[in-house]
Amino acid sequence: MDIVNEILEREQKKAEKYKPITVEKHLDLQFDVGSLLAFDTNDLDTKSINSLKDTYLQSLSRDNTQLLLNKIWELPTERIEEAIVVRLPPPTTILPRAKPVPKPKPLTKWQEFAKEKGITKKKKDKSQWDEQLQKWVPLYGFRKAAAEKEKNWLIEVPQNVDPMTDMYEKKASEKSEKVAKNELQRLKNIARARKVKIPRVGIPVTSDKASATQLSTAASVAKASTASLGKFQDKLPKEKEARGKGIHELIPGKEKKRKAPIPTAQAERENNLNLIDSILNKRPKIDIDKAVSKHIHQEQVQRSVEKKNMKPTKGKAKSKGKGNVTNFSAKKPKAGKGQRNPSKKNPGRKRR
Amino acid sequence: MPVMQRIKKPTTRKGKKVLLSKEPKPIEGPKQCIVMQGRNPSERTRKILKDIYDLKKPDAAYLTRKNDFVPFEDASLIEKMCNKKDAALFGVGSHSKKRPHNIVLGRTFDYNVLDMIELGAENFKSMSEFQNMKILTGLKPCLLFNGPAWELNEDLKRLKSLFTDFFHREKVETIRLQGLEHALSFTATDNNMIYVRSYRIQLKKSGQRTPRVELEEIGPSIDFKLRRTKLAANDLYKEACRVPREAKSGVKKNISRDAFGSKLGRIHMGKQDINKLQTRKMKGLKKTPEEQKAMRLKKKAKKAAIKNTVSKD
Incomplete structure (x- = not known):
């Protein structure tokens, strides 16, 4: 111990x-x-x-x-x-990333097709044995063009082709066409991946090339730009007037729907208050001009009635009706008044 | 796998490599930092920036040119510079009567400013004023956050994350025990003061396996006052904090190892359709032309019969 x-x-x-x-x-x-x-x-x-x-x-x-x-x-x-x-355990504090998490690369049209059909890429050798040249020729890239040039020192013109064609030129143009097609395909794939709408044929609309709607709008505007607003212009067969948002306003002679400017808060308030005032203070308004003219009219009517009721003089009894010059009234002569069916509405004066 | 979705193809191979290196990756390396001078930086702010740069050195760039801009009003210059330098962290120093000795620390996400925090340096003692042995560059420091304020205040919570982001350097799997040399201490008080201290760790004998720790201050020592903040919205921050599938270490299913250490996998096979099974083709089982003709006639008759019944109906 x-x-x-x-x-x-x-x-x-x-x-x-x-x-x-x-x-x-x-x-x-x-x-x-x-x-x-x-x-x-x-x-x-x-x-x-x-x-x-x-x-x-x-x-x-x-x-x-x-x-x-x-x-x-x-x-x-x-x-x-x-x-x-x-050996440290993984960290528990999660810090923000510098850049967003990358999305998987969208498949090209060919890749999509190949995946659907189960086509897999076959690995090719980088260089192949050329029987004619008796040497290894690369599939692409460095020294491929030189080998090609050496191989094609002479190209035969086939029977069915014009004997004066330059076969070298033809080959070069074919090649450049292929390259252009490949580039177009690449751009189309990018557009597809970004969900950009592109026309099936032709080139997409750019600042210097107009679209079909833009052209038809221009045609419609040009047609209506005469002194008579295009009234006497002939129509082409199957011609359609341009339609769409904002096009109507461009064409001259078309009714324009003008929107009132948005009132300011103060002006709006004033308008509304005036409206309420006019409803609440129901004082009858007197339009003096209107009242005077009404009064004159009434007097005239009264006078004419009195004249009609007066006994006609002997000499003038024969001439009756329309020809009565003295029977003057402010109103225009009405056709056949009194002879028609009184229950029916007056159709108006006879037009000559 | 890097993805390049550009309309214009890079013309040179080197250009292509640069573009690919700038593409987002599932697992990112250490964040790069730019340190730059804002409007009229004072002596103190310049020294602070320099010390921050020294602490962050292999992953930082010190931009010496003065820039007349205010990050809180217009952060476009910072975003531009971050894009140019491929950096995700920035520190800007400026000085004005209203905001003396101003240091703005921040980080970007996708080259847009995510968080930005303004700190006023009230007291400062630079690294060079402490005359002692310094630490090696590029060491991963121990980060110490003291005070309950780091948890209670929302701004400080984000600042804690920002400081961690700034100084933690890189995610590592293993660390050398003798390389634990540096300790950065951030102490937050209730009156929005943040004391930043930097120490060298000395490991002393303790009579046990674990050593006794002693600290020696090596600077910089800064007393920060929290000023303005511009923090990311929660959804953006959440988006920025997304962990990609590649970085997640999930349990791999259906894999086992036997006693000898060979890998065994359990797979699931769907039910096989036996009717469609292609058996061996043999010449003897092949139909003769006569038989084939008879078959065809039979098929035709059957079809016609069906047609007749339909038409009668």
């Missing part, structure tokens, strides 16, 4: 020589060992921060670093090239 006690005492003395590696904390720290991060949520000592800032911060940091390193030293170690390393 003495030996055991002795050893224990010695160990204790040894331990006293060193400073401790344990730290007392009220709340446990949050660690993210994967990114070597420690987060201390314990309240800070405000007094010490104000008075002994640097020493307080250093001691606080020391304690937290000690706790973090304690965690790291618990991890399994490895030896890589004479250095002792620890």
Whole structure:
């Protein structure tokens, strides 16, 4: 037992020589060992921060670093090239990326087709043995063109072709056509991937080339741009007038729907108040001009009635009806008044 | 796999390589940082910028030209420079009467400013003022965040993430124990003060396996005051934090290993249609021309019979 006690005492003395590696904390720290991060949520000592800032911060940091390193030293170690390393767990703090996650590359039309049909790409050798030249000729790229040139030092003109054709020129143009077609295909694939609408044939609308609707609009506007607003212009067979948003306004002679300008808040308020006033204050309005003319009209009517009722003179009894000059009234003569069916509405005067 | 969706093809191979290197990748490397001077930077702000640059060194660029711009009003210059340098982090220093010793730290996502935080340096002691041994460049530091304010204040929460983003360097799988040399401490108080301190870690004997830690301040030591912030909307931030499928370490199903260490896979086969099975073709089983003719006639008769019944109905 003495030996055991002795050893224990010695160990204790040894331990006293060193400073401790344990730290007392009220709340446990949050660690993210994967990114070597420690987060201390314990309240800070405000007094010490104000008075002994640097020493307080250093001691606080020391304690937290000690706790973090304690965690790291618990991890399994490895030896890589004479250095002792620890394997870190994956980090738990998720940081934003610098660029968005890449989307998978959209398939080209051919790739889509090949996938559907199960066609796989076959690996070809980079160079092939050429029997004619008796050497290895690359499939494409460096030295391919030279080999081709050497091979085709002479091209026979076939029987069915005009004997004066330049076969070299023909070959070159065929090649450039292929390249152009390939480029067009590539652009079409990009357009398809970006969901851009392109015409099936021809070229898409650019600033210097107009579309069909633009052309038809221009034609319609031009047709209506005569003094008679295109009334006497002949129509082409199957011609259609341009339609669409905003086209109607472009064509001269067409009714324009003018929108009233948006009133300001103040003006609108004033208008509405006036409207309410006019409804609420129902004072009869008197239009003096109208009232006077009405009155004159009434008097005239009365007078004419009186004249009619008066007994006609002898001489004038024969001439009756329309020819009565004295029977003057403000109104225009009405055809056959009194002879028609009175229940029917008056059809108006006879037009001559 | 990098994707290039350009209408104009790059003309040179080198140009193509540059463009491909700028394309988004599923697993990204360390974020690059640009440090630049804004409007009338003071001596102190310039020193702070320099120290930030020194701390971040292999992954940072220090732009020496003064730029007359205010990042909080117009961030287009920063976005342009980030695009040019392919950087995702930036630090800008400026000085004015209203905002003395102003440091703006921020990060971009897809070359658009994501977060931007303005800090005023009230006290500063640069790295060169501490006359002692410094640390090696490019070391991954231990990041210490002290104070409950880092969790309670929304702005500080984002600033914590920003500081982590700025200084954590790179995601690593293993780390050399002797290389744990640097500790960066960020202490936030309730009155929006952030104390940034940088220490060199000294590992002392403790009589046990785990060493005793002692710290020595190496600078910079900065007392920041939180000023304006411009934080990303939550949905944008969430989008930026998306983890791609390639980076996720999911459990691989249906794979096992036997006692000898060989890999075994369990696969699922659908039910086979036996009726459509192509058996071996033999000459003896082939139909003679007469038989084929008879078959054809039979088929025709059958068809006609069906037609007749339909027409009668």
